[in-house]
Amino acid sequence: MGKNLFNKVWDMHKVGTLDSGLDQLFIGLHLIHEVTSPQAFAMIKERKLKVLFPERTFATVDHIVPTENQRRPFRDPLAEKMMEALEINTKEYGIPLYDLESKNQGIVHIIGPELGLTQPGMTIACGDSHTSTHGAFGSIAFGVGTSQIRDILATQTIAMSRPKVRLINIIGALPKGVYAKDIILKIIRDLGVKGGIGYAYEFGGIGVEHLSMEERMTICNMSIEGGARVGYMNPDDTTFKYMKGRPFSPKEKNYQKALDYWNSIKSDSDADYDDTYTLNVEDLEPMVTWGINPGQSVSIGENMPFLKDLDTDEQKTVSQAYRHMGFEEGSPIKGKKIDVAFIGSCTNGRISDLRIAAEIAKGRKVASEVRALVVPGSKLVAKQAEEEGLDKIFTEAGFQWRNAGCSMCLAMNPDKLKGKEISASSSNRNFIGRQGSPSGRTLLMSPAMVAAAAISGKIIDIRNLKEI
Amino acid sequence: MDTSKMIRDSISGRCIAVRGNDIDTDRIIPARFMKVVSFAGLGEYAFYDERYTGNGDKKKHPFNDEAFSSASILLVNKNFGCGSSREHAPQALYRAGIKAIVGESFAEIFEGNCSVMGIPVLTVSSDDIENLMSEVENNPEVKMKIDINVKQLFLNEKAYNFNIPDSSRLSLLNGTWDSTAALLNARNKIISKSKELPYLHAFE
Structure with missing residues (x-):
């Protein structure tokens, strides 16, 4: 039996097994925003800890940002205070911040892929449950709570138990007027909002191959709504084409090596899964x-x-x-x-x-x-x-x-x-x-x-x- | 960190039942109360929109019922804590006095957040939760005793078996649920792992 992407990437990032029996997993990319990080930084400070890999954490502002009048200070003093906390914390620990002045600011799960920070074969964590979005690139990406953000800041690792993996086999071509959103809403309806608890979802099948990266992100994004903390797809030419030329993508001279790595972490054709579910989208409706x-x-x-x-x-x-x-x-x-x-x-x-x-x-x-x-x-x-x-x-x-x-x-x-x-x-x-x-x-x-x-x-x- | 002080092998207290499946994190604490840089003070916002009308008048809710005001063990149904990863949800419950949660099933991120806060999250069968909830609703003064080691809880002299992930059970028994120290022990292994991962070196 071959191995699926999830287990390959997990094994590659496993630092060891803790006394509790949980795995210690290295986090390749950590994304933070203004709402769930201030308390984590406070805990770090209180314990006089350092940020172990400040270069592997990136920050942006999205949740509390007014979308109309963005003049500082914000009219809402609480929002202003959260913004200030992130500015102070990122500055103190040398973490890059894409704030409102930056041309790259945006929702954390949109800017990661845009900037090429999100790459196949990574482990990605963020204090937001929709972190599963990044799984569209063939990474293991999941939401974490604030104490776990503290752990990642201090150790670049997290204590976690390995979930099972369910293959969701999507077949058929989407009819006109029906979109990726409809696919994921249908999956959640069929499997239930708690159906994915304890599972990572691998979205595979011919139906996925036809989808653009943006459509794939929509599907992985809502894995958590079906109870699955992680949702991912195998990387392919669509993925690699999307990756090219982005600010943090591998440089041209090393691109072949990157491709070799990305191809190596794909699920084997005879990979083992704990469960399989097939959805034909040919007759799917909005x-x-x-x-x-x-x-x-x-x-x-x-x-x-x-x-x-x-x-x-x-x-x-x-x-x-x-x-x-x-x-x-x-x-x-x-x-x-x-x-x-x-x-x-x-x-x-x-x-x-x-x-x-x-x-x-x-x-x-x-x-x-x-x-x-x-x-x-x-x-x-x-x-x-x-x-x-x-x-x-x-x-x-x-x-x-x-x-x-x-x-x-x-x-x-x-x-x-x-x-x-x-x-x-x-x-x-x-x-x-x-x-x-x-x-x-x-x-x-x-x-x-x-x-x-x-x-x-x-x-x-x-x-x-x-x-x- | 003195782990002996963090051992949570038994929890005793009065209970409070919040009925319903799929109670999401937005219901446990509405997002508008998360505009804070500290978790302190979140307790008063637990289940806020279920407890108060738009005018601030109290609605009927167990968290508004004086009879349950000293409860420290929360009883819930299925998929409790689904939705967002916000630790604000278990923090709000904790700061409202909740020290353990017993239910039929829990959302994964919520359960993980409780574990690293040292809040035991225990699952029991549907029949047992119904029984426990009824007992508590009929007699709010009744006390529950939870024994993490033998995976049993006791109410009105009756014993109920519960499930808890082995890792959570061990870390509560050993007082090692605050994971940072354990993770940092492997500092050297973390550094060598970082050298093995090709993407951390731009595939050089």
């Missing part, structure tokens, strides 16, 4: 969530489930979801009115997402009762979009064009839902209160579906654009 966790979704033509068709355990969560959402069991998702449209986040805030949304927005107008935001995932994404004139298309259609940041995905900044507003969102979580209002409601879907909802004022099937 997916929309209707509930309060990302597993509660239907395809656009489908109705929400009847309680009587569910087991007792699920009935409780589902009836709570209907109560919060104000939806009736058995009703269609299609036609539901929205108040807010949000295009952005580490899931779907990349240039290809904005291009798809712009194509739909072009020559159309946002429905008068809808507040619509487009928030590029990074300054580089914003710059590219502006060069292509996408910002104009959006603003002419009535979308607000914002600066880079996490924005309304988690609403730790001024971008929030108000009251019971309902949003069509390209982000990753529909948890109660997630978008900033305790009674606010979130429908997750692809950026194309969000753009279409913004224009029609309700959820429509993107494949029938003429409905608008």
Whole structure:
């Protein structure tokens, strides 16, 4: 039996086994941001520890960044304080910081790949659960808590138990109007929000080979919503092509050696997996969530489930979801009115997402009762979009064009839902209160579906654009 | 670090049950309360939006119930702590007085965060959690005793078996759950590992 990528990369980074029985794993790349790092630096200082490999940690600001008025000091004194803490900490320990002055600032999971920091065969950790995004390059990437950030800063290693590996075999070609977001929403629905606990997900199969790096990132990004802390894909020519010429990519003279390494860590063709699941995406339809966790979704033509068709355990969560959402069991998702449209986040805030949304927005107008935001995932994404004139298309259609940041995905900044507003969102979580209002409601879907909802004022099937 | 002071082989206390599957980290602590540079003071925001209305009026919630105000053991259902990696979630619970959590199952990052904080996270069967929750709701004054070594907890003179990852059990018994020291012991091995990884040397 051959070995899968996960076990190859894990073994290569294993420093040893601790007395507890956990593995000590070397972290090749550590990314930090303003929200989960200040307490870790405080712990380091309190214990008079050093940062062992300051050159392997990179910082940016994204969660609390206002996307409209970015003048310092921020209007929110708490946000300003977090920003200052990161500035002081990175300066004190010699850690590079891509702050608002930097042309490279953006959501941590967008700038890592953009800068070529994210590479195949690495272990990558960040104090954010969507770190699984970087797995799209064939790295083992996972979210960690603040005490573990402390451990990485002090030792460049982490104590962790090795998960099992499930191969998710994606076959078939995606139909028109159906996107990577729909694939991952379908996987989470099929396997459940706790289905991935204890597993790393390897997304493989012919269906993955056809996907661009940005589409792959969208899928890996939401692994955690299915309970899997790690999601990854094997690197291939698409990966290598993406890597070329980025600021931190290996230099030309060493590129062959890098390629050899990257090819060596791919899963063997006879690799062993603890479990396998196959999804044919040929007949997949646009997916929309209707509930309060990302597993509660239907395809656009489908109705929400009847309680009587569910087991007792699920009935409780589902009836709570209907109560919060104000939806009736058995009703269609299609036609539901929205108040807010949000295009952005580490899931779907990349240039290809904005291009798809712009194509739909072009020559159309946002429905008068809808507040619509487009928030590029990074300054580089914003710059590219502006060069292509996408910002104009959006603003002419009535979308607000914002600066880079996490924005309304988690609403730790001024971008929030108000009251019971309902949003069509390209982000990753529909948890109660997630978008900033305790009674606010979130429908997750692809950026194309969000753009279409913004224009029609309700959820429509993107494949029938003429409905608008 | 004096590990003997960090041994957590038994925990006793009153319990509090928060029912429901898939209780996510945004519900445990809404993101707007995370705009802090220290974890101190997070306790009052635990389950905030479940406990208070938009006007700040109290809702019915176990964390608002005086009868459970001295509880230190939290009882939960399935997939507790799913969602974000924020350690603010277990920190908020810890600072609200929670010293151990017993449930049907837990999200992985949440469980890992609890482990490095020295908070035992124990799993029991669905029947047992239902039984424990009912007992506690009927009699908030009842005390639970958790014995990490024998993997049993006791309530109303009845014993229940629980599961805990071996690594967590050992580090609670040995007082080594704060991982930094153990990791730093391998400093030389860490340095040599860094020399082996080709990408750390630009593939030179």
